[in-house]
Amino acid sequence: MEWKIGNVTIPNQIVVAPMAGITNASFRLTAREFGAGLVVCEMISDKGIKYHNEKTLGMLFIDPKEHPVSIQIFGGDKESLVNAARFVAENTSADIIDINMGCPVKKVVKLDAGSHWLLDPDKVYDVVHAVSSAIDKPVTVKMRTGWDDDHLYAVENALAAQEGGAAAIAMHGRTRAQFYSGHSNWDILHDVAEKLTIPFMGNGDIKTPEDAKFMIEEVGADAAMVGRAVLGNLWKLNAMEHYIETGELLPEPTVREKVNIAKLQLERLVDLKGEHVGVPEFRQQAAYYLKGIPHAVRTRAKVMNEDSMQAVFDTLDQFVESYEQREARSPKIS
Ligand SMILES: Cc1cc2nc3c(=O)[nH]c(=O)nc-3n(C[C@H](O)[C@H](O)[C@H](O)COP(=O)(O)O)c2cc1C
Structure with a gap:
């Protein structure tokens, strides 16, 4: 309203x-x-x-x-x-x-x-x-x-x-x-x-x-x-x-969707502050995005050491791919 x-x-x-x-x-x-x-x-x-x-x-x-x-x-x-x-x-x-x-x-x-x-x-x-x-x-x-x-x-x-x-x-x-x-x-x-x-x-x-x-x-x-x-x-x-x-609850976004929001946020931050400020500032945000997602610990640590936007994007994309492959392999209980 x-x-x-x-x-x-x-x-x-x-x-x-x-x-x-x-x-x-x-x-x-x-x-x-x-x-x-x-x-x-x-x-x-x-x-x-x-x-x-x-x-x-x-x-x-x-x-x-x-x-x-x-x-x-x-x-x-x-x-x-x-x-x-x-x-x-x-x-x-x-x-x-x-x-x-x-x-x-x-x-x-x-x-x-x-x-x-x-x-x-x-x-x-x-x-x-x-x-x-x-x-x-x-x-x-x-x-x-x-x-x-x-x-x-x-x-x-x-x-x-x-x-x-x-x-x-x-x-x-x-x-x-x-x-x-x-x-x-x-x-x-x-x-x-x-x-x-x-x-x-x-x-x-x-x-x-x-x-x-x-x-x-x-x-x-x-x-x-x-x-x-x-x-x-x-x-x-x-x-x-x-x-x-x-009064309706929306479903949680998928991991891919969450990572896409994270990437958009990084891209905008780099537009505003340049890569040398934006990428380090984003590290903490990346940790928030990955929090609670299984098997994200190593990715979180990796992002902490990246200095370029492309490297962060690649790390996040690789994470999503392996996450989705793992999900596809895991048996579904219905
Ligand atoms: C990282 C961080 C920075 C904050 N900076 C400000 C600030 O600049 N000005 C302000 O009035 N409150 C600031 N706050 C307080 C928040 O605006 C808010 O009042 C507080 O986090 C409680 O709300 P929440 O439980 O929804 O987080 C900050 C809080 C956090 C966690």
């Missing part, structure tokens, strides 16, 4: 979470083609924008075919975040600008950025108000439920962001202290979804089409934001979208 963030139409209720080192323009385009309604870019530093760091500016590239797209910024103080938002609004075709208030990593938190703001709803209001007043594009905020279990201001912070002018909120149901341990608390997400009047994207531990549907129908989110479950599994986006719309 179509929905809106401000004046931007999002064609369906599956959103891919921002993931540093992963949700670059090539990944986003492929994820959109495989069923995501929106993909948030990897977090971009306000300081990198301020100092026109070459790598940071490169991360702002948007493919004309990937709209709608949301660019996430993170930063140390209100002024530099406002300046970064202005820069992105004026110099890119981003449809939405997202503020990262959930990043738990030390190098971000120590700047008084990321999830640190979650200790004080007034600060959340202040930052969101400053950024949303400075630009015309819709501003969204991605946050965690709180700093730790003693400072769970999920509802207060979400309402503060809404008051400050946010057009939508995404929340990961873990505290900063949890990092990725424990479970995403969907009860808290439910409380937040009930209180907000702006759209809400529920995030954390959505792994299956059933989870995505539950997030929308039971938790009450307007969209299911999915992160780790799509790594090596881009086809799941379409499966989730289809299940939400129809």
Whole structure:
């Protein structure tokens, strides 16, 4: 089902979470083609924008075919975040600008950025108000439920962001202290979804089409934001979208189909970053694609040592051929 963030139409209720080192323009385009309604870019530093760091500016590239797209910024103080938002609004075709208030990593938190703001709803209001007043594009905020279990201001912070002018909120149901341990608390997400009047994207531990549907129908989110479950599994986006719309589960793709998606992702990454950056960056993605497929251990190790796109393609193709031959030989039990 179509929905809106401000004046931007999002064609369906599956959103891919921002993931540093992963949700670059090539990944986003492929994820959109495989069923995501929106993909948030990897977090971009306000300081990198301020100092026109070459790598940071490169991360702002948007493919004309990937709209709608949301660019996430993170930063140390209100002024530099406002300046970064202005820069992105004026110099890119981003449809939405997202503020990262959930990043738990030390190098971000120590700047008084990321999830640190979650200790004080007034600060959340202040930052969101400053950024949303400075630009015309819709501003969204991605946050965690709180700093730790003693400072769970999920509802207060979400309402503060809404008051400050946010057009939508995404929340990961873990505290900063949890990092990725424990479970995403969907009860808290439910409380937040009930209180907000702006759209809400529920995030954390959505792994299956059933989870995505539950997030929308039971938790009450307007969209299911999915992160780790799509790594090596881009086809799941379409499966989730289809299940939400129809209640029907799609069959898993074959190994050949999975490998073809992996190859497409590598090809796009090489187009974006060149072979010497794209191939090494892809190695981790290849491992995700091959995870859980029997007899893939040696292929995984081999891809880790390949330096050219063609060599990775050849290794993957050889794997598919021997996998299919093995399957054809194995007796079928019916
Ligand atoms: C590799 C990786 C990189 C991430 N980078 C970001 C980021 O740049 N910005 C952000 O707000 N969250 C980031 N996150 C958090 C995810 O957006 C998401 O909130 C989290 O993974 C929980 O969702 P999931 O259980 O569906 O993975 C990252 C997560 C992972 C695994």
